[in-house]
Amino acid sequence: xxxxxxxxLWRGDQCLFRRLGFVVPAGSATQVTGxxxxxxxxxxxxxxxxxxxxxxxxxxxxxxxxxxxxSRGRVAYCGHLGGIKAELTATENLRFDAALAGVDPAxxxxxxxxxxxxxxxxxxxxxxxxxxxxxxALARLRLSGxxxxxxxxxxxxxxxxxxxxxxxxxxGHLRAGGCAVIASHEPAGLADLATGRIGLGG
Amino acid sequence: MWTWFYQLASPPHFxxxxxxxxxxxxxxxxxxxxxxxxxxxxxxxxxxxQGDAFRIIYVHVPSAYLGxxxxxxxxxxxxxxxxxxxxxxxxxxxxxxxxxxxxxxxALVTGAVWGKPMWGTYWEWDPRLTSFLVLFFLYLGYMxxxxxxxxxxxxxxxxxxxxxxxxxxxxxxKYSVEWWSSIHQGPTISKIGMPSITGDMLWPLLVxxxxxxxxxxxxxxxxxxxxxxxxxxxxxxxxxLLRGGxxxxxx
Amino acid sequence: xxxxxxxxFAAVLRRDLQVAWRRWSDAxxxxxxxxxxxxxxxxxxxxxxxxxxxxxxxVLWVGALLATLMAxxxxxxxxxxxGTMEQLxxxxxxxxxxxxxxxxxxxxxxxxxxxxxxxxxAITYHLPPEALxxxxxxxxxxxxxxxxxxxxxxxxxxxxxxxxxxxxxxxxPLMLPVPMFGARATDLAVAGxxxxxxxxxxxxxxxxxxxxxxxxxxxxxxxxxx
Numbered sequence: 254x255x256x257x258x259x260x261x262l263w264r265g266d267q268c269l270f271r272r273l274g275f276v277v278p279a280g281s282a283t284q285v286t287g288x289x290x291x292x293x294x295x296x297x298x299x300x301x302x303x304x305x306x307x308x309x310x311x312x313x314x315x316x317x318x319x320x321x322x323x324s325r326g327r328v329a330y331c332g333h334l335g336g337i338k339a340e341l342t343a344t345e346n347l348r349f350d351a352a353l354a355g356v357d358p359a360x361x362x363x364x365x366x367x368x369x370x371x372x373x374x375x376x377x378x379x380x381x382x383x384x385x386x387x388x389x390a391l392a393r394l395r396l397s398g399x400x401x402x403x404x405x406x407x408x409x410x411x412x413x414x415x416x417x418x419x420x421x422x423x424x425g426h427l428r429a430g431g432c433a434v435i436a437s438h439e440p441a442g443l444a445d446l447a448t449g450r451i452g453l454g455g
Numbered sequence: 456m457w458t459w460f461y462q463l464a465s466p467p468h469f470x471x472x473x474x475x476x477x478x479x480x481x482x483x484x485x486x487x488x489x490x491x492x493x494x495x496x497x498x499x500x501x502x503x504x505q506g507d508a509f510r511i512i513y514v515h516v517p518s519a520y521l522g523x524x525x526x527x528x529x530x531x532x533x534x535x536x537x538x539x540x541x542x543x544x545x546x547x548x549x550x551x552x553x554x555x556x557x558x559x560x561x562a563l564v565t566g567a568v569w570g571k572p573m574w575g576t577y578w579e580w581d582p583r584l585t586s587f588l589v590l591f592f593l594y595l596g597y598m599x600x601x602x603x604x605x606x607x608x609x610x611x612x613x614x615x616x617x618x619x620x621x622x623x624x625x626x627x628x629k630y631s632v633e634w635w636s637s638i639h640q641g642p643t644i645s646k647i648g649m650p651s652i653t654g655d656m657l658w659p660l661l662v663x664x665x666x667x668x669x670x671x672x673x674x675x676x677x678x679x680x681x682x683x684x685x686x687x688x689x690x691x692x693x694x695x696l697l698r699g700g701x702x703x704x705x706x
Numbered sequence: 707x708x709x710x711x712x713x714x715f716a717a718v719l720r721r722d723l724q725v726a727w728r729r730w731s732d733a734x735x736x737x738x739x740x741x742x743x744x745x746x747x748x749x750x751x752x753x754x755x756x757x758x759x760x761x762x763x764x765v766l767w768v769g770a771l772l773a774t775l776m777a778x779x780x781x782x783x784x785x786x787x788x789g790t791m792e793q794l795x796x797x798x799x800x801x802x803x804x805x806x807x808x809x810x811x812x813x814x815x816x817x818x819x820x821x822x823x824x825x826x827x828a829i830t831y832h833l834p835p836e837a838l839x840x841x842x843x844x845x846x847x848x849x850x851x852x853x854x855x856x857x858x859x860x861x862x863x864x865x866x867x868x869x870x871x872x873x874x875x876x877x878x879p880l881m882l883p884v885p886m887f888g889a890r891a892t893d894l895a896v897a898g899x900x901x902x903x904x905x906x907x908x909x910x911x912x913x914x915x916x917x918x919x920x921x922x923x924x925x926x927x928x929x930x931x932x
Contacts (some may be wrong), residue, residue, distance in 0.1 A: 266812070301796060303795065303928075303932055305608075320737075325796065326798030330792060330793075330796055332789065332790025332792070334787070336793040337788065338725055338790055340724070341725065341728075342723060352709060352713060352716075353709055353717060353793075353794070353797045353799055354797060355713065377728075397796075465912075529914045537925075592878070595875065596875045596879060599875050600862060600872065603863070604866070604929075606932075609865075609929050610932075611924060612926075614920050616858070616925055617862060619920075620855075621880065624879075631883035631886050632882075635890070641804040645868050
């Protein structure tokens with residue numbers, strides 16, 4: 254369960270959010286909505302621990318301590334940058350993630366299969382299409398073992414099959430008791446899976 | 456003790472306190488420098504080897520001392536800022552850089568001026584001058600890094616890391632340079648060093664060192680005040696102060 | 707569940723070597739640059755054997771330092787640009803270990819070729835063959851300190867546009883002792899004296915840098931991610 258209290262952040266003179274508070278209970282997803290430039294990505298990056306908010310605290314369940322420390326290993330982030338090495342194959346990319354997370358790499362072919370990437374498992378990631386790269390980045394979410402997923406416009410570049418894959422991935426994660434925060438300017442799509450809503454910008 | 460520390464570290468408190476402090480520091484430092492300089496230039500006897508040329512130590516030595524002392528101060532302030540996340544400490548570190556670089560530059564220039572009568576050239580790769588040159592580069596790097604970041608909080612963090620790395624490195628560089636110059640020059644070239652000093656030469660030097668140090672503290676207060684105001688211009692105390700200042704001339 | 711430091715180190719090292727292997731032209735550039743810098747001096751100054759023997763150790767060491775500087779720009783930039791650094795920050799593996807592994811991989815792929823070329827160039831500078839082992843050994847022991855100190859600068863400037871020149875301004879003053887000791891060690895070997903003490907000193911600098919630099923660059927790399 255993620256609890257945020259009193260988060261404020263400025264970008265230069267512009268206030269993106271002020272004293273923002275919300276709770277994401279275990280097994281649920283919250284959608285962050287708002288127009289371009291309203292701070293959706295910034296909020297997600299605060300939750301990922303990349304940015305420190307000006308004020309406010311983040312808590313995971315009952316754990317106290319700095320979010321920098323508490324969040325590590327608990328949070329998975331899928332953003333605009335895929336986090337994929339173009340020089341490595343799809344399989345090698347996931348193997349590296351598995352090694353970092355201390356997970357058995359035996360499950361990787363299955364994950365690629367689910368993502369519909371089995372035929373290009375041996376291809377350099379630089380040769381994959383934008384949609385395929387996005388699927389690869391999504392497949393990594395499963396590997397990380399993180400309880401909180403932060404998805405920034407996850408539907409970008411995905412075709413119908415890809416969107417279906419994303420939905421099933423997210424639904425499975427929530428069923429298993431995980432949480433997610435999803436930034437999206439499209440109200441449709443994943444809205445039925447999200448129980449909470451945070452509106453930014455006005 | 457800790458409450459006192461945190462109170463001092465709060466920007467509005469510092470701003471008010473330093474306002475009272477600056478005239479005293481500045482006044483006292485100018486008196487000391489005037490006395491020390493008069494003592495050094497007029498009262499002290501000429502050196503039996505260097506004649507009147509040695510008198511430049513009354514500027515060179517205090518500048519050199521402050522150049523290195525300020526770097527350490529800057530690193531300590533940066534360390535405090537990064538560990539306890541005290542913004543005032545970052546403001547102090549940032550303000551130290553320009554002042555420290557100026558004193559280091561003054562030490563280099565006066566060293567070169569002193570070098571002319573001693574060595575016959577303005578620049579000699581003497582270990583002390585070389586170390587101060589490297590120190591000057593360290594200051595320049597620090598300032599260049601700060602100005603490269605648009606975001607103040609990031610500039611604070613980045614420059615603090617650099618200052619801490621630099622302060623670990625300074626002794627290594629200093630000893631390397633000394634060792635290096637001992638190989639390449641041998642004892643034939645007379646190094647810039649303290650002339651064998653007598654009491655009536657020494658006291659003006661000590662007075663000047665004290666005067667320069669107080670002058671540094673006064674400059675530091677003035678710069679930190681400006682820095683704090685710039686950082687906190689959105690805070691209520693600063694806005695009230697600026698409004699009051701515009702209407703009634705608080706400053 | 708999380709991977710131990712040893713596993714993290716091995717995984718990062720392996721990945722970076724693999725990536726560098728597939729982009730070998732990037733890795734070859736510093737050695738080429740080194741070659742060109744070292745070639746410039748006889749052409750610009752004088753090809754006299756005695757003169758070249760006198761400046762050779764210094765030129766080779768300064769060349770190695772410049773090659774290191776040139777290579778440093780890319781040390782973290784690729785990872786920050788493609789988002790893999792973000793993913794490394796999220797995982798709960800110790801970041802200094804990651805930085806150490808990345809710097810080692812970078813040293814292997816960019817500086818090791820420089821060290822391979824160095825003795826060949828030393829011969830063109832008329833250094834006696836007896837001095838070559840000292841040159842190579844000195845470079846092997848000393849250049850890791852250059853890469854490690856440089857990694858701090860690379861991490862501090864990774865989020866900035868004007869990376870290159872700023873990086874040099876930040877790290878060259880910190881690197882100075884390494885070429886001073888390294889060139890002197892080679893000088894001693896050229897003169898037929900014993901350079902062992904200086905090689906130990908170079909080793910000490912590298913060990914010190916290996917202990918401290920990853921901590922600083924781990925703290926600094928977060929600033930490039932926002």
